[in-house]
Amino acid sequence: xxxxxxxxxxxxxxxxxxxxxxxxxxxxxxxxxxxxxxxxxxxxxxxxxxxxxxxxxxxxxxxxxxxxxxxxxxxxxxxxxxxxxxxxxxxxxxxxxxxxxxxxxxxxxxxxxxxxxxxxxxxxxxxxxxxxxxxxxxxxxxxxxxxxxxxxxxxxxxxxxxxxxxxxxxxxxxxxxxxxxxxxxxxxxxxxxxxxxxxxxxxxxxxxxxxxxxxxxxxxxxxxxxxxxxxxxxxxxxxxxxxxxxxxxxxxxxxxxxxxxxxxxxxxxxxxxxxxxxxxxxxxxxxxxxxxxxxxxxxxxxxxxxxxxxxxxxxxxxxxxxxxxxxxxxxxxxxxxxxxxxxxxxxxxxxxxxxxxxxxxxxxxxxxxxxxxxxxxxxxxxxxxxxxxxxxxxxxxxxxx
Numbered sequence: 001x002x003x004x005x006x007x008x009x010x011x012x013x014x015x016x017x018x019x020x021x022x023x024x025x026x027x028x029x030x031x032x033x034x035x036x037x038x039x040x041x042x043x044x045x046x047x048x049x050x051x052x053x054x055x056x057x058x059x060x061x062x063x064x065x066x067x068x069x070x071x072x073x074x075x076x077x078x079x080x081x082x083x084x085x086x087x088x089x090x091x092x093x094x095x096x097x098x099x100x101x102x103x104x105x106x107x108x109x110x111x112x113x114x115x116x117x118x119x120x121x122x123x124x125x126x127x128x129x130x131x132x133x134x135x136x137x138x139x140x141x142x143x144x145x146x147x148x149x150x151x152x153x154x155x156x157x158x159x160x161x162x163x164x165x166x167x168x169x170x171x172x173x174x175x176x177x178x179x180x181x182x183x184x185x186x187x188x189x190x191x192x193x194x195x196x197x198x199x200x201x202x203x204x205x206x207x208x209x210x211x212x213x214x215x216x217x218x219x220x221x222x223x224x225x226x227x228x229x230x231x232x233x234x235x236x237x238x239x240x241x242x243x244x245x246x247x248x249x250x251x252x253x254x255x256x257x258x259x260x261x262x263x264x265x266x267x268x269x270x271x272x273x274x275x276x277x278x279x280x281x282x283x284x285x286x287x288x289x290x291x292x293x294x295x296x297x298x299x300x301x302x303x304x305x306x307x308x309x310x311x312x313x314x315x316x317x318x319x320x321x322x323x324x325x326x327x328x329x330x331x332x333x334x335x336x337x338x339x340x341x342x343x344x345x346x347x348x349x350x351x352x353x354x355x356x357x358x359x360x361x362x363x364x365x366x367x368x369x370x371x372x373x374x375x376x377x378x379x380x381x382x383x384x385x386x387x388x389x390x391x392x393x394x395x396x397x398x399x400x401x
Contacts (some may be wrong), residue, residue, distance in 0.1 A: 005252060014146060022067040031067035035077070036060075039148065041396040045089070048388035058082055059148040061113060072119045079113040081106060081148045091182050102390075105146040109181040125163040130154050134303070135197050139250075139270075140213055140228060142303030147179040151301070156249035157195075165202035171195040175299065177216070192217040192258065193274040194275070206235020206247075215300065217256025224300040226259035233282035236276065246283065248272040252299055265292035266321070268297050280331035280339075291321030292351050309344050309358040310378035311390040318386075321349025336363045354383040373397045 014215040021026035046052050063077030083089075083106075087097030091107035116129030133153050135141040136157040144151040154175035160168045173193040180187040193216050210231045230252025236244045252268040266367050267290045274283030287307070289297035296317030299307075308314040308324050324344055330341040341358040347353060358381070362372035376394040380387070 009077075019065070019067040019073070025069060028066040028069040028073070033067075035063040035397065035399040035401070036067065039396065040396040041106070041394060042050055043089075043104050043106070045104060045389045047102040048382075048390070050102045050388075052103050053098070054085075055089040055104040055106055055107075056084040056096050057106050057148055061105075064113070067121070071121055072117060075116050075118070077112070077114040078110075079149065080110045081108055083108050084161040092139075092184055094180075094184055099210050105179055106182050107184065109149060109183070110291045111148065111149070111177075111181065122229070122322045125159045127155075127157045127159075127397050130177065131157065133157060135169065135195065135211070136199075136209055136232065138303035138306060140230075140252075140299055141195060141301045142306070144179050144303050144305065146303070146305040149179045149181055151179055151303075152177045154292035165200055166200045167197075167201075170196040172214075182276040184221065189224070190220075190314050191219040192216045203235070205237070206233055208233050211252075214257060214329070217300075218259060221300075222259040222275065223262060224298060225256065225258040225260035226254050226298045226300070227250050227283070228254045228268075232270075239275075242277055244276045246272070246274050246276050246281070262295050264294070265294070266292040266293040267299050274328070278332070280329065283328040285324075285328065287322075287324045287326070288349055289317045289322045291317075291319060294319045296321050296349075307343070308346070309380060310376065311358055311392055312358045313356070313358075313387055314346070314382050314392060318355070319350060320351055322355075323347040323349050323352075333363075335365070339361055339363055356380055356384065356387055369401050371397065 019032055019033060022031050035232065041057050044052065045053045059079065059081045059267065061077060061079045063075060065075045066073050077284060079142040086095055086108055089104040090098035090101045092105050092280035094107050114130050116127055116131045119126045132143040132150065133141055133155065134143050153173050155171050155173045156222045157171035173191045173195065176189040176191055178187055178189065184190060193215045196212040196308050199207055201207040213228045215226050227237065230250065232248065234248040234318050236246045238244050249271045254268065255265045256262045268288065270285065272283055272285040274281055296319055298317065304315045314322055323344055326342055329341045333339055340362045344357040344358040345358065348355060359379050362374060362376040365373060366372050374396050378392040380390040382389050
């Protein structure tokens with residue numbers, strides 16, 4: 001995974017500790033748990049040819065999870081995002097007052113974030129309803145946890161761990177609830193999609209994962225429909241008492257699928273290797289998203305902010321594809337501060353043309369069990385007139401209980 005994702009999947013955020021089982025429906029509510037998260041964020045964006053954008057937003061998320069009754073529990077979670085000055089940035093085109101300013105994809109909204117039933121029978125878990133899904137490192141399926149309004153799925157998902165060291169996951173996606181909210185033209189996608197994922201962690205050298213993601217979207221999102229088949233292997237090898245060698249390799253092949261009117265077939269690969277220690281890590285990586293018939297490799301359900309730089313210049317793969325060569329460093333600093341830093345070098349996959357480079361830096365610290373603070377910086381320096389220069393600064397405090 002290329003960056004720390006401040007997110008979680010399914011019911012994980014709502015229940016840090018298992019709730020006691022209930023004997024009756026009344027007992028399930030009485031033993032239930034209220035959840036609350038507050039995230040206050042400042043974001044400033046400076047981008048070529050646009051007016052500067054500044055967003056000071058507060059996300060409030062309130063939920064309730066019942067105690068399990070005969071293996072079943074329920075979660076209802078509401079969310080509100082408000083801005084001190086909603087016209088000081090473009091809310092992805094939703095606010096006329098933000099015209100001409102850079103986009104900050106945190107529009108003001110109020111919605112049901114999650115509403116689901118979850119059943120556990122032995123080592124099998126079934127989840128029905130609006131839910132978060134994060135598969136593997138979120139490169140293909142994620143909850144976009146960085147944005148104030150996370151991505152959720154109206155879905156049926158099934159996870160089974162009956163086989164030793166094996167996790168099998170299937171999900172049917174009926175609707176994708178995207179970060180822009182229901183009022184945006186691309187705020188949600190109607191879907192007839194299937195996700196298959198299987199991982200085996202029984203090898204001493206690491207975990208082997210295979211997947212097939214058959215994504216079929218309707219109407220305005222039809223061009224995002226695609227079929228992706230791939231596999232990854234990731235693990236560590238102990239070098240001595242202080243250092244480990246970490247590695248990851250992934251390959252995927254993609255074609256048009258379902259409602260898509262495109263005609264293409266292209267590939268993806270990612271290679272990472274590095275040293276890890278208690279004090280930090282240093283990783284070298286190269287990620288390539290290919291292109292065919294002027295169509296770049298697609299990752300429409302990914303947590304995109306975690307990949308190809310925090311300036312978010314490559315949320316959609318360029319028509320000529322993308323090569324991202326990067327160095328990542330992490331460190332545990334004094335005063336319990338955690339550091340994450342990247343340097344990226346970008347090229348077009350088909351031509352080798354230089355697109356630009358980017359520096360990323362994040363400092364974060366936990367305060368007790370409930371509060372996390374961070375500051376974060378991204379600077380993209382273009383080598384091609386096809387892209388703007390971009391600088392972004394964030395400061396954030398989050399409370400969760």
